[in-house]
Amino acid sequence: MLRAYKFLLRPTVRQAQALTEMLRDHCSLYNGALQERRDAWRHTSKTSIRYGDQSAQLREIRAFDAERQGRWSFSSQQATLRRLDKAFQAFFRRVRSGGKPGYPRFKGMGHFDTVVFPRDGDGCRWDSTPNDAHTRVRLQGVGHVRVHQHRSVKGRVKTVSVKREGDRWYVVLACDEVPAEPLCGTGSIVGIDMGTVHFFTGSGGERKENPRFLESMAEELAAAQQRLATFPKRTRCRTKKHRTAARKVAKLHARIRRQRLDHHHKTALALVREHDVIGHEKLNTAGMTKAPVPKPDPERDGGFLPNGAAAKAGLNRSILDAGWGLFLGILADKAESAGRRVIPVDARNTSRTCPPEIGGCGHVAKENRATQAKFECVKCGLVENADRVGALNVLHRAGLVLCAEA
Numbered sequence: 001m002l003r004a005y006k007f008l009l010r011p012t013v014r015q016a017q018a019l020t021e022m023l024r025d026h027c028s029l030y031n032g033a034l035q036e037r038r039d040a041w042r043h044t045s046k047t048s049i050r051y052g053d054q055s056a057q058l059r060e061i062r063a064f065d066a067e068r069q070g071r072w073s074f075s076s077q078q079a080t081l082r083r084l085d086k087a088f089q090a091f092f093r094r095v096r097s098g099g100k101p102g103y104p105r106f107k108g109m110g111h112f113d114t115v116v117f118p119r120d121g122d123g124c125r126w127d128s129t130p131n132d133a134h135t136r137v138r139l140q141g142v143g144h145v146r147v148h149q150h151r152s153v154k155g156r157v158k159t160v161s162v163k164r165e166g167d168r169w170y171v172v173l174a175c176d177e178v179p180a181e182p183l184c185g186t187g188s189i190v191g192i193d194m195g196t197v198h199f200f201t202g203s204g205g206e207r208k209e210n211p212r213f214l215e216s217m218a219e220e221l222a223a224a225q226q227r228l229a230t231f232p233k234r235t236r237c238r239t240k241k242h243r244t245a246a247r248k249v250a251k252l253h254a255r256i257r258r259q260r261l262d263h264h265h266k267t268a269l270a271l272v273r274e275h276d277v278i279g280h281e282k283l284n285t286a287g288m289t290k291a292p293v294p295k296p297d298p299e300r301d302g303g304f305l306p307n308g309a310a311a312k313a314g315l316n317r318s319i320l321d322a323g324w325g326l327f328l329g330i331l332a333d334k335a336e337s338a339g340r341r342v343i344p345v346d347a348r349n350t351s352r353t354c355p356p357e358i359g360g361c362g363h364v365a366k367e368n369r370a371t372q373a374k375f376e377c378v379k380c381g382l383v384e385n386a387d388r389v390g391a392l393n394v395l396h397r398a399g400l401v402l403c404a405e406a
Contacts, residue, residue, distance in 0.1 A: 073123025182339030191395030279398025
């Protein structure tokens, strides 16, 4: 199995400065390579430059600018050039498929936050001081940086990445040959229905409350954003007060992200430990959170009719705050590691179908959903909580998948 481990770094003041300089120089290399590709294409010859051409120039670049580029790992700089090459490959793929191209952009220091070392031992070394009481990672040009290792690393470390999130630094290890850790069978199968009022409702009637991390910090975040917006554009990124206000907003968003991630991991782990098979709706959150299409007013030039955009914006905010896609991805990864089964099923009409699991007739109608929280079948009269009905229908469809495979 493949697995990634993320640990907090505790660098000294000098090491933190060196890490910042490493990001700055890799960002400069990325932007320089992008500029070279742009200039080559704009030339009358329409020359196309690829990764191999730019990688071959690295030795000359390192020799010319030994103070900045020459002190960092050669392999990590190749990884930065590969990152740009992948951006161009994705750009041309979108052009061929007719999508929105999105030409690769220059990166500012605030948007370039990761340096990748493709191989452990090439410019970096995980657990570089095995006899020390603290775990450390050695990074070329930085030194032995202390790691807050909160769990053991299993498998073989392949790549090491250094990432900056706000004022924190992390090391991310990508490992292969990680042994699976199957759990003992429980004989339980469950269907879950994701929601915004409750994070999910199980087919057995159990509910997990939605913590609403973004909503709980909305006032503090709004105050910080208003403070940031008071700075005129001509002084942005130029004053100490503006940088302090920007860091405040970034810290709040990072705290919300960490809280949501911690909640998702703990909730997914609890489900995996209790059930052998977990069914859930196959959700397209990107499509669900799209803004409504504007409705032009035929009687007024340039006018528009009400389209419910304000109400939809509130629903979109709740869906994104819940983080369904992130949670279902974490659930699938944990289930694979534990030897459990996760079955995504078609989400259509799960909340409008009278559930056969509790003696329902299976009738499908829009009118069955009496209110947002109440289900009442117009054919057989079954009354049940709407979220539990959705979970029961998910369970039924997951059971059909298992029967078809048997």
